[in-house]
Amino acid sequence: MKTSKGYALVTGSAKRIGRAIALDLANDGWNIVIHHYRSVKEARALAEEIENIGRKAICAPCDLENATEVKNYIDEIIRVAENLRVIVNSASMFESDALDPDETRHKLINVEAPRILSTRFAEKCSGNIVNILDGTPVAPNFTSYGKSKLALTEMTIEMAKAFAPRVRVNGLAPGPTLIHHRQSSKHFEDMVSRTSMKTAIPVEMITSAVRFLLENTAVTGQIIYVDNGYHLDIPRTRT
Ligand SMILES: NC(=O)c1ccc[n+]([C@@H]2O[C@H](COP(=O)([O-])OP(=O)(O)OC[C@H]3O[C@@H](n4cnc5c(N)ncnc54)[C@H](OP(=O)(O)O)[C@@H]3O)[C@@H](O)[C@H]2O)c1
Secondary structure, X not given: OOOOOXXXXXXXXXXXXXXXXXXXXXXXXXXXXEEEOOOHHHHHHHHHHHHHOOOOEEEEEOOOOOHHXXXXXXXXXXXXXXXXXXXXXXXXXXXXXXXXXXOHHHHHHHHHHHHHHHHHHHHHOOEEEEEEOOOOOOOOOOHHHHHHHHHHHHHHHHHHHHHOOOEEEEEXXXXXXXXXXXXXXXXXXXXXXXXXOOOOOOHHHHHHHHHHHHHOOOOOOOEEEEOOOHHHHHHHHHO
């Protein structure tokens, strides 16, 4: 094993954007805690891939809807992952309002879980937290999701103030990047057409922005939009 920068925990990293972030960080010298829930096989496959590039990988499942599991999670991770220095809160619930009419599950998974994990991390460790937000939070039929991401955005700023100087906290707000199975292709393409660049965001732009936030020691309390300019469209379309 090569010398590492320490461990980075990436939530929801068995698949999709979280996976790309985990792999990119492993290539950049980090050992990785692969948080997952249902995607057990995919998490193991990623662990193997990370080990093949000479880094350590630990698969660590947790249901982020279960507050008791979440409360104990960081302590469990610290017992097995020496030198935990980073959390990337990327796991997310993205369901239509019909499936979460009282917004409870979106709040638990997208806001409460990152809050609990980050607070315990700041108590026990030093380093960096990156919250993956959403540059496109207001979408018809996904109001609960959108509200939860806006709450996480505000919380990012509050955490940056509260956890300094031991921990820097930043947010990264992607635009439309990977189509979701809960989304129609029309819904996704409509979002892409609202970006200034008229294209989906390459996942490499997200991973390089995470690295920037980890490396630049002068940046905390920032929200970076990696969204091909989608946020420029919001004031006009929301009024
Ligand atoms: N995709 C996009 O274009 C886009 C656009 C804007 C913002 N974002 C943000 O970028 C991040 C990654 O996006 P994504 O599309 O890759 O995410 P995703 O596929 O919707 O979800 C990522 C992971 O979250 C985990 N998760 C969901 N519910 C969970 C629970 N109860 N407990 C534990 N884990 C749970 C799942 O893990 P398991 O599979 O292991 O169960 C899932 O694989 C998210 O925060 C999202 O809001 C994405």
